[in-house]
Amino acid sequence: MAADNLKRRFHVVIPCAGSGSRVSIGLPKQYALLNGVPMVVHTLRVFQSVKGLAQSVLVVAPEDLVMGDVLRQWPQSEFFVSHTGGATRAQSVLAGLNALIDKGVGLDEWVLVHDAARCLLTPELVEKLLLACFEDPVGGLLALPLPDTLKEESHGRVGKTLDRSGKWLAQTPQMFRLGLLRQALVSAGQSVTDEASAIEHAGFSPLLVPSAAFNFKVTYAEDLQMAQAILSDRSRSTHSPT
Numbered sequence: 159m160a161a162d163n164l165k166r167r168f169h170v171v172i173p174c175a176g177s178g179s180r181v182s183i184g185l186p187k188q189y190a191l192l193n194g195v196p197m198v199v200h201t202l203r204v205f206q207s208v209k210g211l212a213q214s215v216l217v218v219a220p221e222d223l224v225m226g227d228v229l230r231q232w233p234q235s236e237f238f239v240s241h242t243g244g245a246t247r248a249q250s251v252l253a254g255l256n257a258l259i260d261k262g263v264g265l266d267e268w269v270l271v272h273d274a275a276r277c278l279l280t281p282e283l284v285e286k287l288l289l290a291c292f293e294d295p296v297g298g299l300l301a302l303p304l305p306d307t308l309k310e311e312s313h314g315r316v317g318k319t320l321d322r323s324g325k326w327l328a329q330t331p332q333m334f335r336l337g338l339l340r341q342a343l344v345s346a347g348q349s350v351t352d353e354a355s356a357i358e359h360a361g362f363s364p365l366l367v368p369s370a371a372f373n374f375k376v377t378y379a380e381d382l383q384m385a386q387a388i389l390s391d392r393s394r395s396t397h398s399p400t
């Protein structure tokens with residue numbers, strides 16, 4: 159069934175309450191400028207361009223004074239800001255889900271949780287995830303089969319080489335129903351580093367939806383240069399005469 163034929167609606171939670179200290183720009187990394195536009199705005203524009211987007215939330219730290227200004231300068235009609243970020247990513251996501259419930263979003267609705275720092279996501283990848291998961295009983299996530307050989311460290315040296323077959327790198331968005339995800343996060347506690355882990359903890363098996371290497375999370379300073387180069391290249395190919 160084509161995605162356009164589905165009567166779909168989905169919400170997005172973007173946890174943005176981390177410090178992003180490994181990028182070292184003096185501000186949380188989602189505010190780094192790429193082509194003159196904050197990273198988070200690149201991310202939001204992707205979702206804004208996908209059919210079916212409904213009321214969605216950006217979760218920032220209680221002391222964050224920047225996001226409000228960013229959205230005034232680059233308005234994103236479906237997103238509101240919630241100053242309820244917690245000490246862990248899981249707490250921030252949970253706060254975002256509660257903010258959606260406060261706005262009247264139902265527990266059966268689909269929610270896509272996405273890292274602000276995966277700003278190279280494309281509408282096509284979101285469409286692929288929606289199409290794969292919309293009628294799935296559990297939901298799923300974008301992920302990439304592990305391309306490299308995997309080593310386990312022991313005191314700065316290789317302890318052993320792990321079998322990489324069947325191993326995937328989890329990306330975002332991760333797509334689950336609001337009620338199931340909220341319950342799973344409450345039960346799993348704060349140590350889970352993605353939503354799929356919480357769902358697994360609750361006894362379910364999320365669907366792996368093959369993604370692309372370009373959907374990496376900007377984590378280190380050099381990732382910013384790579385993201386900048388890819389965005390510039392995309393914008394050149396959009397604007398070049400055909």
Ligand code: C5P
Binds near residue numbers: 176250273
């Ligand atoms: O630190 P890391 O890059 O893994 O964080 C992934 C996402 O989770 C980032 O968008 C970050 O802002 C968010 N996060 C959060 N609350 C925290 C920690 C991380 O919203 N306490």
